[in-house]
Amino acid sequence: MKKYIIKLNNKVYEVEMEEVTEETAVSQTNKIAAGGNNTPSNSTSQNNSAISAKGEVIEAPMPGTILNVAVNPGQAVKKGDLLVILEAMKMENEIVSPVDGTITNVNVTKGQTVNPGDTLVVIA
Template identity: 40%
Template sequence: MYKVKVNASHQFDISKQDVDGLDSVESSPNNFHVLDKSTSIKSTILDSDFNSKVYTVKVNNNTYKVNIHDALDQQIEALGFEIGASKAVSDIKAPMPGLILEITINEGAEVKEGDALLILEAMKMENVLTSPRDGIIKSIKVNKGETVDKNALLIEFE
């Protein structure tokens, strides 16, 4: 049994029989022709992240974000664990020595996974450090213009 969530709002249970009964043909890489009750459907996989099991799919000119969880994913979730190691991150450390060019958040701010937190200049390149998870910023341990060493504590989450 697969649990499928579409656009983070609609959830479906799909069985192996449903998948096996699907009449689809790959017409070119990532493009599929599907027949559903004599109705022709064109679909394209625009983006896929296998590790987080998130796919962006275009179906008849409509784009959907689809999360697919198999039995193992469901069991991990039932045990109270998160899928993906990044969910347990409680702080951000400098991946390399550098200069803090900009801090884009404040203490107490609520952030989403992927939100920009700060810009670290290292080896004449600007590196945008993003949030590895949803959360609230507990503290910011650096200031704009400050130089930091590798593994220096930059930001803590609540």
């Protein structure tokens, strides 16, 4: 866990960030599948996803407003492709695909307000 101090508009913010690797993502997925606690930590990431029977579920990592939806159902995406732009705290956050696949469901529209954990997109 790394700590950063950010000064923005004369306000000081202390931010803790944890590096997410494939190994920790697999560990979290196995923990969830085993019925473990799925409570998010205080760290913020650009992409929060879970695997379900219907595919890779991309969830909102924080509350905000959808500024743009860059994909449509049936569209093929590669790992790292832009899915959605989420505005939170006056910052634009790019939500990108964690995997290669095909968009099976888009659950949000431009201008929609979302909460943490809301499903944005499903990738098969």
